[in-house]
Amino acid sequence: MSGTVKRVPSIWTTGSTDILNTGTWRSAIAVHEKRPAPCYGVCPVDGDIPVWVQQVRNEKFKEAWQTLVENNPIPAAIGRTCHRPCEGACNRTDFDGAVSINALEQYIGDMAIQEGWAFPAPSVELDQKVAVIGGGPAGLSCAYQLRRKGIQVTLFDANPELGGVLRYGVPEYRLPKKMVAAETQRIVDLGVEVVTGRKLTGADVEELERDYSAIFIAFGAHEPKRLSQFSKNDKRALDGIAFLRSVRLDAPAELGRKVVVIGGGSVAMDVAGSALRLGRQTEILALEGREVMPAPEDEIEDVIEEGALLIDGAMVKTVEDVSGRLLLHCIKVELDQNVLPGIIRPIEIAGTEFILEADTVILAVGQDPELTDWKDRVQVAKGMVKIDEDYRTSHAGIFAAGDVASTERFVSTAIGDGKRAANCIARHLGQLVVVEDAAVETKEVTFEDINTFYFPNQEPGERDKVDADVRIAGFAEIRLGLSDEQALNQAKRCFSCGSCVECDNCSIFCPDMAIIKDADAPLYYKVLEQYCKGCGCCLEECPRGAMGVKEEKK
Amino acid sequence: MGYEINEEKVFNSGHAACPGCSEALALRFILNTLGKDAIAVVPPSCIAIISGPQPLSSMSIPVYQTTLEASAASAAGIKRALISKGNNHTNVVAIAGDGGTYDIGFQALSAAAERNEDIIYICLDNEGYMNTGTQKSSATPSMAFTTSTPAGKLSPKKNVPEIMVAHNIPYMATATTGYPDDLARKVKRAMEIKGGLRFINILTPCLAGWGIPDSAGPKTSRLAVQSGMYPLYEVENGESYTLNYGPNGLSVADYVTTQKRYRHLLAEDIELIQAEVDHSWERLQKKF
Structure with missing residues (x-):
């Protein structure tokens, strides 16, 4: 040995493991996806319930109202009269009781009336005109949806005031008139021409066809x-x-x-x-x-x-x-x-x-629809106007929905049908209408998809009810709307099934730091494909089933 | 969640831990809370593998890989050298497995605790020698299968947390990966208390060794807490006990039936473990 000393380097490490592509290990990758909640699946108006409830939770009340009125222009009325299939389907039902969705809807609907929130004017004005016959839930809903698309609408009703069954059927103690008046006026203010006190029949069809490109009949069952x-x-x-x-x-x-x-x-x-x-x-x-x-x-x-x-x-x-x-x-x-x-x-x-x-x-x-004046114009079957899946009657250009054409006699069903019919009418008039249906793309979130560790038990809370002996003395409303505190508590109970609320769990529980928050990502987070090993911890730790798995074939 | 992701990223992606590894997750919470002014001491263990194949490292801090029996002694030596050079701020943290803590490194740890060395010692406890193929350690709980206890371990888990408390060290805590905010807070607390040995035992379910799915690490760790197998608590100066998360009504059966290492258990075996857990919990509760 000639006296040469082998030097040991003081630092052996030359770089970080982050140049190693551990993403090659996996066979499946987790993806953030919005999945349909069961309440959405059964909602007659296809309301995006987890989204607006989350907006309530974040105290973004006007945004919540805007989400609500995408599908239902009269939440104060429906928040009192809906048959609430959403609450029956709620994943929280078997945990500690359904979220009081209907009461929350009323809360937002009432707030909108109190605050005087108005619908924005349509972004375009079209020349096409549609006659809507019947100012009840189906007619109001259809008129509203058509106006939002810029289509001109004349709303005819035989009664002196709009609202149909909400105005002339449901008693004051369940739905105060002033709520119906405020919510119908808001639709009228969108630029709907209203003709009340005029009962149209089949004999008026020729005249209507001269002025209107389509007719929608929704005068109910009386x-x-x-x-x-x-x-x-x-x-x-x-x-x-x-x-x-x-x-x-x-x-x-x-x-x-x-x-x-x-x-x-x-x-x-x-x-x-x-x-x-x-x-x-x-x-x-x-x-x-x-x-x-x-x-x-x-x-x-x-x-x-x-x-x-x-x-x-x-x-x-x-x-x-x-x-x-x-x-x-x-x-x-x-x-x-x-x-x-x-x-x-x-x-x-x-x-x-x-x-x-x-x-x-x-x-x-x-009740049955009164169709004596109409049956030589449109085909009638089983006592109702016969319609196809696009709400078309046998007469070209005439559409129908609501009690006049359905045995499902619920006000919210009529609102939903009115909305869907409006889309069909708009398509008939040559408009491009794209309807997103999340339900067909991804699996509905079930209770098994919920990670209940993140949801402590919280007693359900409904609207307070006036004592029976007090309420019997008059026609004053019997259910008191939720207080601000009650509403927030209720909104906090929502699992937000299938809707990301940016809780960061997916990111926090990743052992590979492969999920990062990204403001540009459509669902708030980005999965770093070069690192994700496909363990699925993010999926398991997502409290609300807002993630799915994508198989990868290599 | 109280845990906030430290964007400093002391622990990096690309490491060699198995998919879903709880130790990697624990390292993330520990290192990112410690920050860059720290030196890690790591004995042979999964942690040594995860810290990186030379010349790469997953940890953006100096890491000294020592011998299996010497983690606490090495850490103490490094700390004393730093102090003699005038550096009083850098945290020296030994991060060892349960084999390197409960068994092979125990003498050095007990001695360092007795001298009250100014170091943080963290045990990533996956209840066995998982890195070498799932052999039994003294951290392996009663009746659990390992390759060296094929019919289930005959003795209960050594209670190292209480042994460390008995050294009257300034801080001892138990933590686990299913409660990231609690874990990170305990690391922070250990950093605040200076001038003595601070010990944290972190339960890190081993997916392969325990026989659970890749995605089940955090969930299994929570079941350990909720069933009373592994209460989360902290003790200051050997006497001041605080309970963080204890059993919440789940039973041992809820915990063991999700793991293949307990697959051979009969109902009466589970009852025996339940009795052992009830007894330990009763004893521990008296200290709060």
């Missing part, structure tokens, strides 16, 4: 169904919707001392509630058992609290007129399970006969 046991001329046997209308016009029809309401739907409950407020002893006779009555459970509960007697699973067989009073000979029934859906066949239970006495009977057993 022909009450009758029971053969009651004579049409008997003043003691009223029709439910006519009675509700008389109450709404502040000229209630005359009632005897004791009222029997026949029916098990929302109209029957509204009739019973109104009769109670007019000081009448009220009984309700429903064909279905309470669990399967068409009226929502809370509406049934309301009238029972207010003093109505509910006799469910029973029907009237014969009626006897005894010194001015009606004696209803009734019998308990059960419903035949072996029939097609939509058909109701009661089976009498022998030996359960009973008698109800009534001074007035109010029939609330459904």
Whole structure:
């Protein structure tokens, strides 16, 4: 050895591992994606519920309203009258109770009225004109959506005021008139020409076709169904919707001392509630058992609290007129399970006969559309205007939706149909309408997709209800809107299924630092493909199922 | 979440940890909280592999790879050298596995604790010699399968956290990767308390060794806490106990049934572990 010393370098490290491409290890990569929430899947207006609830949570109230009115121009009204399929589908239901979505909708709808928020004017004005016949939920929704696209709209209604069933059906104590007036006015202010007090019929079609490129009929269903046991001329046997209308016009029809309401739907409950407020002893006779009555459970509960007697699973067989009073000979029934859906066949239970006495009977057993004036213009099937999947009737250029063409008699269904019909009409007029349907692209978020570790139990909270003895004294609204605090608490309960809220979990739990926040990324984060090893921790730790996996073939 | 990502990125991508590795995740939280004014001492372990194939390193700080029995002694020596050079600020952190802490490096650790050396010692505890093929260590819990305990380990896990408390060191904490904010806060607390040995035991589920899916590391670590197997707590000066996260009603069965290393257990075995966990929890609770 000639005295040479081998020098050991003091630093051996020449660089960072970040030049190593560990992305080659994986066979699948996680992707951020917006997935449909179950509430969205069942919403009749296709409302983007997780998005606007999140905006409420962030106290971006006006943005929440703007998201809401994309699909539903009257949230204050629907926030009081919707049958709430969203709450039934809510992933939180089996955890600690559904989010009170409907109450939140009312909260935002009321705030918009109070703050005077208006719809922005259409960005274009087109020459095309559409006649909308019927100023109820379907007509209002369609007129609104057409105007937003710049199409000229004339809205015809037979009544002096707009709102349809919301104005002339649903009682004041469930939906104050002033809310309907404010929300319909807001639509009118978008530049809708309104012709009230004019009832159009099939005979007007030629005239309309001269001035308008398309006609939309949505005048509802106003022909009450009758029971053969009651004579049409008997003043003691009223029709439910006519009675509700008389109450709404502040000229209630005359009632005897004791009222029997026949029916098990929302109209029957509204009739019973109104009769109670007019000081009448009220009984309700429903064909279905309470669990399967068409009226929502809370509406049934309301009238029972207010003093109505509910006799469910029973029907009237014969009626006897005894010194001015009606004696209803009734019998308990059960419903035949072996029939097609939509058909109701009661089976009498022998030996359960009973008698109800009534001074007035109010029939609330459904309505049909009045189509006598229209049936030589448009094809009618099963008592309704026949439409195809694009809301087209048999007459070219005439479209229809709402109760006039559907057996799904819900106000929010009518709003949704009005919106979709407007898109079809716009397409018919040559407009390009692109409808994004998230549901067809990605799988709906289920409860199993939710990482419940990140969601502590929080009791559900509904709108406070006025005490029954107070509410029975008049027609004042019975449910108090949520307070600011209640609304925020409710919004915080939302899992935001499938909608990223930028919680950073995906990024925090990545052992490879392969997910970074990126303001330019469509869903806030970028996956660094050169590093991602495909472990799936981000997917597992996403609290709300807003990520998916993309298989990679190499 | 209280944890905020430190953009300084002391721990870098491209490292050689398995996909979903909890140790890599723990290193991320530890190193990014420590910052660049730190020197790491690493004995043979997965951590040595993760820190990088020479000449590359995943850690943007000096790392000294020492022998398996000498982590605490090496760290203490480096710290004393720094102080003698007038550097009182640089944190010296030994990061060792449970084999290098509970078994082979234990003498050096106990001695350093007894001398109250001014270092942070972090044990990444995956309950076995996972790097060499899943052999049993004294951190392996009762009845868990390893290749050297094929019928399940017969003795319970050594309680090193309490042994370290018994050295009356200024800070001892247990942490795990499912609670990043808690983990990062404990590293920060260890940095604040200077002038003595600070020890943090971090439970880091080993995906291969425990038999869990690649994505299940954080989730399994939370189950350990929620079932009472591994309560998160901290102790200052050997006597002041604080509970951070304890059992929340989940049972040992909820924890062990998700892991293949417990696959051979019978219902009565799980009951025995449950009894052991209940007993330990009862004893620990008296200290808060």
